[in-house]
Amino acid sequence: MWINALAQRATGLPMPALGRRTARRIAIWFSLFLVCLAAIVSLHLTQGMAGQLRDITQAYFVRDTARELGNALSQAEASQRGYMLTADAQFLEPYHAAAASVDSLVTSLLGLTADDPAQAARVESITSDIAGKMSEMAHTIDLVTANRTEDAQTLTETGMGARLMSEVRRTLDTFIAEENEKLTQRNQAINQSRIWLVGTIIAALAAAVCLAYALMARTQKQVNAMTQRHRGLIYQNEALEAEVAERTRAIEEARAHAERERQRVEALLQDSSHRIGNSLATVSSLLALQLMRTRSEEVRTALEAARMRVHAIASAHRRLRLGDDLDTASADEFLSAVLEDISTTQAEAGRIEIEGRIESIEVSARDATTLGILVAEFVTNALKHGYPEGRPGRVQVELFRDEAGVPTLRVSDDGVGLSEVQGEGLGTVIIRQLSSQFGGTPLYSRGTDGGVSVVVALPELTKSPPTTVRSALE
Incomplete structure (x- = not known):
């Protein structure tokens, strides 16, 4: 339906308003579905790529550990032979260093291949050979140190150590080759995931563009309608502001008048209290004059008490x-x-x-x-x-x-x-x-x-x- 609606719009044919509205809604929902689907797929692919990258890192680490193990065995063998031929103690230091690293590398390799039964079995199959080779080299070193060089050469000429070393090297080469094959396969898987991820992102962008266009068109119509309403509101707001300003002026005038009246009443009250106090003070002064003219002690006491009370009332009013x-x-x-x-x-x-x-x-x-x-x-x-x-x-x-x-x-x-x-x-x-x-x-x-x-x-x-x-x- 929405495809037909888009076709009608492209050809310029008139389309009913209901049909345009329905087509717009379908296009918006379809675009939203594409965006959500692309987001989910992208998240799934990203998580898968993260797991593949971890596997690749693990494979690289396993391969490098196997190579280091082979190199350590070769270093130990070369140092052992150099010491056996020359009896020079300077060959012992690299031998002991290589021998010490062999054990740690074997343990590390067993831990790294614990999740891969085939590789773990292959590593376990050569551990006894490695132990035998290391024992043979250590025995040779001990014979040379004890000045039994001929016994050491006889032990070497039996070929047992060479066979063990050859078996270990062949097993490590096979191990490294399998890890290289795994790396190749995982790199191909990552490339494939990358292609799918790019395609998903492109699809999401296309859907987002369609959604943005539909929303922009709808928003534009809403903005036009809001503009019209805004203009009407502006006219109403101007009228309201004029009315509010007029009423505000009237309120301010009434408030100013009330404030003036309050101040006038306050001044009258203060003046009345002050006048009452002055009048009472005058009465107090008259009583004092009468007190000065009176000879009777009883009358003087009564007048003095009356004067003090009148003065207190006058003071309370004035203050x-x-x-x-x-x-x-x-x-x-x-x-x-x-x-x-x-x-x-x-x-x-x-x-x-x-x-x-x-x-x-x-x-x-x-x-x-x-x-x-x-x-x-x-x-x-x-x-x-x-x-x-x-x-x-x-x-x-x-x-x-x-x-x-x-x-x-x-x-x-x-x-x-x-x-x-x-x-x-x-x-x-x-x-x-x-x-x-x-x-x-x-x-x-x-x-x-x-x-x-x-x-x-x-x-x-x-x-x-x-x-x-x-x-x-x-």
Whole structure:
């Protein structure tokens, strides 16, 4: 069928599309079959040639070993006769070397012919002759060495050694001739395999050319169809790119507008916090003025406590810096600032050192203010009750996560001790209320330096709903 189709194409006659498609498929499959068949045959021929080459190498090695054996026997015989005629010791060295190589060559030849029973039998048939000849030559050497030259000549004239040597040579010549015949036959077989291999390769190349032509024609049609589709896709892609570019511009404009709004809101929040802090600082200053004009010690104490608390709230608001989400702040930033403000505003600044070890814990903005007030109350109480009569010291504030991951606040001092902070004053009430807002209770104990250490676990610090300081104090 495919031959008729090719004939129709060659004559230019119209051919149905179905017939052309069928002929192309048959040609492709037939070409693939030829290529696979040629590959299999080539592989088989290559393996056969490899085996034949191994056989040829083996035959060459067997033949050369047989020749070396004959040469060694001849060398030993010539050296033995030279020593017998001249009694010159210089003939002994080549004799012994040849005699030593004879045994190894016989053993090697037996091993090489183990796979060929006929040749192995032929080698075994002459081993006794070789042994007899070597024994006869060794006996002759011994007689000459013992100055019994006449006995040695008499032994040689018997002709026994010559007959043995002649039999060995005839057998080795026959052996070598058979190996040469094997080499000739194997070389002819290799030449025949080479001819078949070349023919197979030519057939494979012809089939590959036909297959390549068929595939190229088919590929060309597919490429033309793909080109048409590609052009259509280009037009669609250009339209999509224009639409995407337009939407991208709109998204970028919306994003820029949102970013500007975010920055504006952030600026407003920061400004509001700063204004609140300034207003509270003003209240703190007014309380300080009123403190200066008051003569009652009780009123002065109350005003000083109120001023310190207002100042702590003002400091927390002014030092509060919100994150990118405008709803959280980092505890280490604003608490460090609050402690710095308390340190600089305390009476006789520098007398009591305030040290902070605050981990970077994210808290909500409103909880941050409450946490700042709680820390300020602890520090203020330590400054107020722990260091009377101008006593110097150090207050340490730590905020960290315990082994269970719960935020924990610890304030410790080296002041006069626990008895100075007991009672139900306003500071104690404020501390208890603010701690309960975060789900904790202050635990007082004597510090390692003899002062007071208070620890408050704050499990609700990072997840508590926003509450006002005023509600906490009510």
